[in-house]
Each structure stands twice: as C-alpha cells, then as structure tokens.
Amino acid sequence: MTFRTSATLRALLPALALLSFGAEVAASGITQNASWTVNRASTTTKYRVVAYGDSIFAGYNTSLTSVARYSAPTVQAEYLSAAWNADIESIRRTKSGAVAQEIYESKIVAERAYMQNSATRVVAFEMCGNDGLQNRADFDGQTGTCSYTKLNQGVETCKTYVARAMDYINANAYSGVKLKIIGNLHMPGMDAYNKTSSCRDASTGRGVNITEMMLGVAAxxxxxxxxxxxxxxxxxxxxxxxYHAADYDSNGDGLIDSEAIKYRPGDTEAAYVTRITTTYRSTIRDANVKRVTAGTTYDYIQSDDIHPTYTGGNVSLSFGTGTGSAAPRYTAFTGGKSPIWDRYAHERSGWSMATSNPATP
Incomplete structure (x- = not known):
C-alpha cells in the first residue's frame, strides 16, 4: 500500500514522529478519535469495544483528516460480531504523537466514561511508542560521549504509566467488561537505524549500533x-x-520464529531480553518484510517507516473525530481467521487481540 502526502503534511510528519521511548510533556498529541459500528444483519443487540492509545490504535495513515477504518481494535470488533452475533461499536479514543503520560491522563483517565458504559465488554490500550521514537531521535543526534539517561528514563516512564493505566482500568471499567488488553511495541525503522551512532560509548570508546541498542531498550x-x-x-x-519474526521455522530449531520470541509467563526481564537481543536475534527482521512463509512476504509498515499497514478504507475526521457504520466485511471466520489476517499489520494485531475474545458477552 502506497500513501502520497502533500508538502505541508510531509513537513509535519517528522514532528509527529518525534512526539513519539520518556519525556513528560503536556498536550503534545493530535486528537484522532473514531467510532465505527460493525452492523450485523438481523440483530439490534450492541456491545462496545473501547480502545485508548496513540497513532497505532488511531489507525494513523499519514493524514491529519482521516484514519484507517479498520485499525486493530475495529478488526477485533468484526471477530466479536461473528462470535456473539451482535453489533459491535468500536470506540477509539486516541492522540497521535502522544507519549505515555498523556495517553494515561488525557485519554484513559479523562475519558473514562467510554469504558464505564454498560455496553462495554472489552477495554484495550497501547502506549510508549512515541516515548521510544523521541528518545531514539535524541540519541541519534548525540555527539561526544553517549548518554543513555533518557533511554533508561523512558523505560521507567513506560513502566510507570502502563502500571497506572492497568490499575485505573481495573478500578474504573464497567463491571461487565470481559476482556482487558494491552498491545506491546513493534520497532519501526530497524533497517534505517542499523548504523553507528555519532556519539561514542564511554566504556569502549566506539560508536554504538543504534538498532541493536534500541532493540534492548524496546525489549x-x-x-x-x-x-x-x-x-x-x-x-x-x-x-x-x-511483526518482526517469521511465521515458520527459519533457523531449524523446531520452533516457529514468531512463537519462539514471544513473551512467556514466568520469564524474567533478563531472560526475555536475552532471547530477543541474543538467542533469537538472527530471526528478528524489519517489519517492512514480514515473512509469513519461506516464499511469501508482506509489508507491515507504511511508507513513513513507522505506522502499521491496513486495508479497508478510511474514516474522515471532523474536528478530530470520525464516525460511521457498515456491515462486517466477513460474517464468519474459518479456523478463527479472516482471509487477510496476516497480510496487513492492523489485520494481524486485530486477529491477535481476537484470539482472547470471550465466547459470550
């Protein structure tokens, strides 16, 4: 999928990217809310999925006046509609470019009424990606002796607001909510930042490979x-x-790559980070080339080299908000998967969210 942008928008994109791993800033994001209802034939029963986050859940498409109709939470809503034979209202309360603190304060807390509605059955959120992009850009611009302070602070800030968000949702979401989800971070620009930093590490006296360093931070x-x-x-x-590992066993160890690198309950931080940065590092690739089989690849990252790919059109925004409804694209899912579940990143994330969907509302 190719997106073309105007000169004005191209000028804005770097700013959006930099509003992206710990600075504490206020009112930095651009509101991009959407409400899309999956209208199923022969039913008027309606439930709600509420998703809070930044440009990822927004379905950012390099435009300020529209967003993807089917970002991951709305893809999940289609799966729920089939499972429950019900209409599903997918509400996305998002700010593109916002860091974790702002998502927590201005969306999850300030807009808690959406998850408190009695129709709500799923609450999801994602955050911290803009903190990471911001701090990567800062590191890339350093000269002299490398400072890792902002990167380390970014991880701690992310941890703080993720924990607060979960606690707040647990305390405030409607009592009938059946499922609560967090989506973790993909790592845009792995190939673009596969380069040596201008700054020099204090211990080695040499430059640092930015992608390898950021891989550890993201992990x-x-x-x-x-x-x-x-x-x-x-x-x-x-x-x-x-996003970043193949859906087959590329290294002959008997494990599907994308399963081998997943977080495992019971992991320690050190064990998980070692698995990502060392043990399975050779299987981790830039998401622009997602390998679903040995002979088939899909592009999971848009032309801005940051945001997930999608299909299914856009929702126009008026004063930062867009609404609409339509029949589901798919009314049933053979084997629990749509025909395009692995072809686009938002479809992949939405399917992954849906694998935990409750059988009943």
Whole structure:
C-alpha cells in the first residue's frame, strides 16, 4: 500500500514522529478519535469495544483528516460480531504523537466514561511508542560521549504509566467488561537505524549500533507491558513477535520464529531480553518484510517507516473525530481467521487481540 502526502503534511510528519521511548510533556498529541459500528444483519443487540492509545490504535495513515477504518481494535470488533452475533461499536479514543503520560491522563483517565458504559465488554490500550521514537531521535543526534539517561528514563516512564493505566482500568471499567488488553511495541525503522551512532560509548570508546541498542531498550519496555498484564489480569498482545519474526521455522530449531520470541509467563526481564537481543536475534527482521512463509512476504509498515499497514478504507475526521457504520466485511471466520489476517499489520494485531475474545458477552 502506497500513501502520497502533500508538502505541508510531509513537513509535519517528522514532528509527529518525534512526539513519539520518556519525556513528560503536556498536550503534545493530535486528537484522532473514531467510532465505527460493525452492523450485523438481523440483530439490534450492541456491545462496545473501547480502545485508548496513540497513532497505532488511531489507525494513523499519514493524514491529519482521516484514519484507517479498520485499525486493530475495529478488526477485533468484526471477530466479536461473528462470535456473539451482535453489533459491535468500536470506540477509539486516541492522540497521535502522544507519549505515555498523556495517553494515561488525557485519554484513559479523562475519558473514562467510554469504558464505564454498560455496553462495554472489552477495554484495550497501547502506549510508549512515541516515548521510544523521541528518545531514539535524541540519541541519534548525540555527539561526544553517549548518554543513555533518557533511554533508561523512558523505560521507567513506560513502566510507570502502563502500571497506572492497568490499575485505573481495573478500578474504573464497567463491571461487565470481559476482556482487558494491552498491545506491546513493534520497532519501526530497524533497517534505517542499523548504523553507528555519532556519539561514542564511554566504556569502549566506539560508536554504538543504534538498532541493536534500541532493540534492548524496546525489549525491556515490552517485557514489563506483558509482565504487568500477567500480574494485573490483562492479555498482552505481542505485536513485536507478530511483526518482526517469521511465521515458520527459519533457523531449524523446531520452533516457529514468531512463537519462539514471544513473551512467556514466568520469564524474567533478563531472560526475555536475552532471547530477543541474543538467542533469537538472527530471526528478528524489519517489519517492512514480514515473512509469513519461506516464499511469501508482506509489508507491515507504511511508507513513513513507522505506522502499521491496513486495508479497508478510511474514516474522515471532523474536528478530530470520525464516525460511521457498515456491515462486517466477513460474517464468519474459518479456523478463527479472516482471509487477510496476516497480510496487513492492523489485520494481524486485530486477529491477535481476537484470539482472547470471550465466547459470550
């Protein structure tokens, strides 16, 4: 999928990317809310999926005036509609470019009414990606002796607001909610940042490979997203594993690559980080080339080299909000998967969210 942008928008994109692993900033995001109802024939029963986050759940498509109709939460809603034979309202309350603190404060807390509605059955959130992009850009711009302070602070900030978000949702969501989800981080720009830093490490006196360094930072943040999920009753959707490793055994160890690198309940942080950065590092690739079989690849990242690919059209935004409804694209799912479940990143994430869907509302 190719997206073309105007000169004005191209000028804005770097700013959006930089509003992206710990700075504490206020009102930095751009509101991109959407409500899309999956209208199923012969039923008027309606339930709600509420998703909070940044540009990922927003379905950012390099435009400020529209978003993807089928970002991951709305893809999940289609699966729920089939499972429950019901209409599903997918509500996405998002700010593109916002860091974790802002997602927590201005979306999850300030807009808690959406998850408190009695029709709500699923609450999902994602955050921290913009913190990571911001701090990667800072590191890339360093000269002299490398400082890792912001990167380490970013991981701690992510941990803080992920834990707070889960606690707040647990305390405030409607009592009938059946499923709570967090999506962890994919790592955009792996190939683009496969380069040596201009700054020099204080111990070695040499430059640092930015992708290898950021892989360790992202692994620490992703570990705590999934570990806190385990502790606090959430499901962790492992987008990193789904996007960055093949769906077959590429190294002959008897394990499907995307399964081998997933977070495992009981992992320690050190064990998980070692698995990502060392043990299975050779199987981890840029998500622009997602290998679903030995001979088939799909592009999971848009032309901006940051945001997940999607299909199914867009929702126009008016003053930052868009609404609409339509019949489901698929009314049944053979083997629990749509025909395009692995062809686009948002379809892949939505399917992964749906694998934990409750059998009944």
């Amino acid at each position: 620490r943040a992703n570990y705590w997203m999934c570990e806190y999920a385990r502790q606090k009753g959430f499901v962790c959707v492992d987008n990193f594993a789904q």
